[in-house]
Amino acid sequence: VRYAALKGLYDLEKTIGSGGFAKVKLATHIATGEKVAIKIMDKISLGDDLPRVKLEVQALKTLLHQHICRLYQVIETDSHYFMVIEYCSGGELFDHIVEKNRLSETESRKFFRQIVSAVAYLHSLGYAHRDLKPENVLLDREENLKLIDFGLCAKPKNGIDSHLQTSCGSPTYAAPELILGKKYLGSEVDIWSMGVLLYALLCGFLPFDDNSIENLYRKILSGKYDEPSWLSSSSKRLIRAMLQIDPKKRITIQELCNHPWITAGFLNPVSFVHKTNFEKDDDVLSTMSAICGEHASDIWRKLVKSDRTDYRTATYLLLLDRKLRGLSLRISPSA
Numbered sequence: 001v002r003y004a005a006l007k008g009l010y011d012l013e014k015t016i017g018s019g020g021f022a023k024v025k026l027a028t029h030i031a032t033g034e035k036v037a038i039k040i041m042d043k044i045s046l047g048d049d050l051p052r053v054k055l056e057v058q059a060l061k062t063l064l065h066q067h068i069c070r071l072y073q074v075i076e077t078d079s080h081y082f083m084v085i086e087y088c089s090g091g092e093l094f095d096h097i098v099e100k101n102r103l104s105e106t107e108s109r110k111f112f113r114q115i116v117s118a119v120a121y122l123h124s125l126g127y128a129h130r131d132l133k134p135e136n137v138l139l140d141r142e143e144n145l146k147l148i149d150f151g152l153c154a155k156p157k158n159g160i161d162s163h164l165q166t167s168c169g170s171p172t173y174a175a176p177e178l179i180l181g182k183k184y185l186g187s188e189v190d191i192w193s194m195g196v197l198l199y200a201l202l203c204g205f206l207p208f209d210d211n212s213i214e215n216l217y218r219k220i221l222s223g224k225y226d227e228p229s230w231l232s233s234s235s236k237r238l239i240r241a242m243l244q245i246d247p248k249k250r251i252t253i254q255e256l257c258n259h260p261w262i263t264a265g266f267l268n269p270v271s272f273v274h275k276t277n278f279e280k281d282d283d284v285l286s287t288m289s290a291i292c293g294e295h296a297s298d299i300w301r302k303l304v305k306s307d308r309t310d311y312r313t314a315t316y317l318l319l320l321d322r323k324l325r326g327l328s329l330r331i332s333p334s335a
């Protein structure tokens, strides 16, 4: 199906995912040949969830972190929203764990530190993710993790949106207080889900799993799970600290950043220093001026003044990514 709004800018390819009211397609940014993911939401099926897309776009524009998928461009037509997002060529962490059966403690630690860094950054901005699960953790080409929120679940960390309570977060990763419908803090719920994630990395299966939802709930509320023989005592201690039924007894994100298991083999605790905003790059600007004929200084002035989600921004960021990967900034002649 063709979308007029993308004509000449992006070539749509295969569908790489679909959720409630969103479909994600792989696409090519024609001018640079770079791959992107385009999340397509149609306004009719969004219904009264429409305002949440605006919140998500606002959120993503402020979330600048090396382990959170970058938003390049937003295109709104009267029938659709198109979010042009960083494409992660490594796919979902879930599939990576399945194909390796389970990950070593060292590989798990490398990945888990990146997740903790992204979540600590989210929390520092007052957000909670609330749907942390392997399907929402992607791998880029360098096997670095990118946290995403496919289901529009991330929300301000304190307070509850009751109607979201059930629809948000899959029960397998949901904390006891969320299941019991109690008032909960998003930051505490995220710690629990990260505990389930860490367990999945180290074990290759889930701590709480059952085909019947009641048994699953009962297992989660019991807080009891197997500790396979291959788990080190340090891993067991950390998992136990995260899978505490009482949210007030659960380890906090700050304690997590400094936990011995997290810092083992690394020089420093997890920091959520995030990447800065735009830095001016003359090579990229001169490449862009070769495409569109405008002066580099004019392009930069317009970039800085823009809302940072237009086509010019997408082109700049994609060329900057390519330069940071050490590739030439050649442009397809058809541009």
Ligand SMILES: COc1cccc(Nc2ncc(-c3ccc(C(=O)NCC(=O)Nc4ccccc4)cc3)c(OCC3CCNCC3)n2)c1
Pocket: 016, 017, 018, 024, 037, 039, 056, 059, 060, 063, 068, 069, 085, 086, 087, 088, 089, 090, 091, 092, 122, 129, 135, 136, 138, 147, 148, 149, 150, 151, 154
């Ligand atoms: C190679 O084979 C493969 C195989 C599979 C995937 C890929 N790659 C690949 N790259 C990029 C995406 C993507 C990124 C972000 C968003 C998004 O919705 N952002 C919004 C967002 O993250 N907000 C936010 C983040 C943090 C905090 C608060 C708000 C949507 C889609 C993707 O999607 C595919 C889906 C499929 C279903 N499970 C989830 C991923 N897939 C590649």
